[in-house]
């Protein structure tokens with residue numbers, strides 16, 4: 001969003017914001033792009049722009065009464081739907097649906113529940129309090145279950161008068177096709193590398209380029225790695241640690257993060273084995289010598305685990321097993337053992 005200083009929180013959204021505001025013609029938009037580039041921020045900034053009472057140059061002003069209400073998360077014409085589990089990390093945790101669950105100490109939900117979608121539908125049908133329409137922002141839209149999505153679908157088919165919906169997500173393929181087809185797509189790409197590095201450096205990230213690469217160019221994801229305690233030195237050492245089967249420094253990571261790191265390592269080890277440059281790890285941090293067949297097998301196993309990364313595995317056991325798989329896949333061929341796949345056994349010498 002645009003703050004009182006007139007600056008966007010994520011500077012690389014300037015161009016996409018102008019573009020999206022200039023070309024949007026539907027009452028329902030779907031903002032999507034890779035995780036961590038700011039699709040939720042773009043969605044809320046578009047809402048701020050539509051509700052702004054002094055917008056200039058297709059940007060919200062940041063200082064009018066309406067902008068201040070949006071910044072305070074209390075604009076009567078803006079409803080932001082998030083899973084309870086993400087409200088706090090996205091800075092919308094103070095009020096709303098989460099309170100009940102916090103009181104009951106239930107684990108916060110990772111879904112956008114049907115009750116919340118029903119609430120959004122009736123919100124959209126009421127009259128705008130400040131006269132500039134109503135906006136519902138929903139993120140991540142793929143966290144709607146089937147019932148929630150079908151409830152929303154009816155409203156997207158017959159939109160109430162002056163309401164707009166902005167859905168944002170990182171996985172449009174996980175949405176019902178009928179939802180996708182009713183939304184105008186706004187595609188957000190990776191930010192320019194220099195801009196992302198400067199932004200991360202401003203946030204105190206040393207060697208920002210290393211963590212930006214670790215995050216695949218997604219700046220907010222680079223911050224998430226930093227918040228996990230990862231710095232450039234640890235990331236650079238990680239391939240050698242896994243190759244030695246030493247997981248002490250990483251075994252406590254949340255499983256989705258650990259699987260993500262292993263997938264990146266597997267990808268880069270394959271690049272190095274084929275003589276190409278790594279993408280996520282610094283050049284020189286990955287030893288040559290891994291066999292592509294062993295890496296392909298590791299990759300398949302990681303994909304299988306990634307599909308169930310939120311399954312309540314016994315984290316310690318799973319982490320150890322992941323690291324040992326990595327150790328075996330990264331090791332070169334052992335002179336005393338046959339190659340790891342049956343296919344190789346039958347290959348011509």
Ligand SMILES: [Zn+2]
Nearest residue numbers: 052061064067
């Ligand atoms: Zn304003």
